[in-house]
Amino acid sequence: MTLFGGVEAGGTKFVCIIASKPDDIRAETRFPTTTPAETLGRVIDFFQRNSRRYPISALGISCFGPVDLDTSSPTYGYITTTPKPGWAQTDILHRLSDALKTPAILDTDVNGAALGEYRWGAGQGADPCLYLTIGTGIGGGGIVNGKPIHGLVHPEMGHMRLPHDWQADPFPGWCPYHGDCFEGLAAGPALEKRWGRRGETLPKDHPAWELEARYIALAVSNLVVAFSPRKIILGGGVMANQQLFTRVREEVVRLLNGYVQSPAILEHVDEYIVPPGLGARSGVLGAIALAEQLVLRE
Ligand code: ZN
Numbered sequence: 001m002t003l004f005g006g007v008e009a010g011g012t013k014f015v016c017i018i019a020s021k022p023d024d025i026r027a028e029t030r031f032p033t034t035t036p037a038e039t040l041g042r043v044i045d046f047f048q049r050n051s052r053r054y055p056i057s058a059l060g061i062s063c064f065g066p067v068d069l070d071t072s073s074p075t076y077g078y079i080t081t082t083p084k085p086g087w088a089q090t091d092i093l094h095r096l097s098d099a100l101k102t103p104a105i106l107d108t109d110v111n112g113a114a115l116g117e118y119r120w121g122a123g124q125g126a127d128p129c130l131y132l133t134i135g136t137g138i139g140g141g142g143i144v145n146g147k148p149i150h151g152l153v154h155p156e157m158g159h160m161r162l163p164h165d166w167q168a169d170p171f172p173g174w175c176p177y178h179g180d181c182f183e184g185l186a187a188g189p190a191l192e193k194r195w196g197r198r199g200e201t202l203p204k205d206h207p208a209w210e211l212e213a214r215y216i217a218l219a220v221s222n223l224v225v226a227f228s229p230r231k232i233i234l235g236g237g238v239m240a241n242q243q244l245f246t247r248v249r250e251e252v253v254r255l256l257n258g259y260v261q262s263p264a265i266l267e268h269v270d271e272y273i274v275p276p277g278l279g280a281r282s283g284v285l286g287a288i289a290l291a292e293q294l295v296l297r298e
Contacts (some may be wrong), residue, residue, distance in 0.1 A: 002295070005047050005059040006287030009092065011084055011136075014024040014039055015284045016046045018054045022120050022278060022285055026054045028130025034201045036090045041138055048068045059096060060290030064281045065139075067092075069107065069150045077106050082153075083259070086171030103293040109133075109283050110141030110157075111148035113276070115293075116286030117233050126231035130223055131282070132157060134216065135236030138183040140163065142227060147293075158183040169194075169211055186215040188238055213244055217251030220273060224252070224260060234248045235276040242275070249273050 001020045005166035010013040013032050019025040029051045033039050047056065066082065068075045077225060079092025107115070115122065123129035123143065130142040140157025142149045142201035149155055159181045164173075171194040173184030184190060191199035195208050202208045220232055234245070249269045264272045276282045 002292075003054050003056050004288045004290065004291035004295070005056040005100070006284045007043055007059065007061045007063075007096070007253075008109065008112070008284035008287055009061055009063040010283075011064045011082075014043060016043055016054060017254030017284050017288065018047070018050055019285070019288050021288070022281070026050075030107035033084075035086050036095075037093075040092065040095055040099075043096060047100050056100075056102060058291040058294045059100060059102050060112070060287035060288070060292075060294065061092060061096065061104060061106040061117075062287040063106055063109050066156075067106060067108060069154055072198050077104075084149045086109060103294055105290045105296070107141070107286075108141055108154050108288055109153065110139070111138040111143075111150075112290060113235065113282035114141040114143050114233070114286065115148055115289045116275055116278055116282040116284075119144075119292075120191075120285060121282060122233050122274045126229070128227050128229045129146060129231045129233070130218070130227060130229045131235065131276075132223075133235045133236035134186065134188075134234060135224040136188050138187045138236075140223070140230070144227075148290075154191065157219070158187070158224065158254050160219060160222060162215060162222075178179075182215065184218045186212055186219075193236070199241070204241075204243055209241070209244060209247065212238070213251055216244070217255055218250045220248065220252050221255040224265070227277075230264070232273050233276050233282075234273060235282060239275065245260040245270075245273065245275065267269075 006017045015030045017025050018027040029046050032040050044163030045227050066080045068078045069093050079090045082088050093106040093266030118129045119156040128144045132140045138158030163211045164180045
């Protein structure tokens with residue numbers, strides 16, 4: 001069995017695994033994100049310690065961003081303008097690839113998660129497939145023709161602009177760039193700032209959830225008409241509140257108003273807008289799927 005290395009590089013924690021597929025994880029570790037030198041040092045140490053027993057053919061990295069994915073760019077494989085102290089302009093791809101002497105590939109955390117779900121999770125057979133994470137921040141990734149979507153940079157679905165009814169919701173949003181973009185209105189910190197308490201402490205019947213479902217549904221319906229995805233997967237801490245799924249599905253159907261004539265939406269929306277099939281492992285298994293694609297391509 002060909003083994004791959006997977007790294008989920010998050011703003012608060014890193015997860016590293018050695019695996020060939022979800023039910024064949026040979027080694028795993030996780031640790032908090034500190035400085036680049038210390039954190040990447042721990043990644044390198046984990047794979048080196050396991051290299052004799054579990055040699056890997058390639059390394060995949062699902063990384064917090066923004067990241068440079070343009071292979072012709074001098075800063076390809078870098079984390080670019082992150083506000084995270086010490087991490088701006090960090091060449092994560094080559095640092096790991098050189099130290100471990102293995103081919104490596106990098107993508108955004110959400111593209112990684114989308115690929116993981118497409119390969120082994122809730123997105124199997126669904127192309128295009130979109131993955132949104134709604135937690136501390138909001139990000140979106142997608143698979144089109146079997147590959148993660150890149151482009152000018154990479155999708156930033158969390159920053160799409162949504163209609164904002166200031167009377168119903170006077171909260172101005174907290175995105176430092178846009179104020180009331182999707183992330184500014186609906187990420188975990190927006191819940192906390194708007195209602196004065198953390199989302200997970202709000203009762204199930206609190207009006208916060210109706211508003212939250214409304215914003216998520218607005219974003220999802222925009223994505224439906226923009227990408228025509230065959231599956232939309234919603235992950236992240238805010239979506240751990242399972243009752244949100246019912247509200248979001250109902251609101252998406254209502255917003256689309258019969259325009260998108262597909263049984264997937266009109267009859268089976270509960271199988272169309274779904275939680276991740278890989279649970280909290282979409283990102284790190286997506287990194288394994290990235291490495292697998294790299295090897296197959298060569
Ligand atoms: Zn924004």
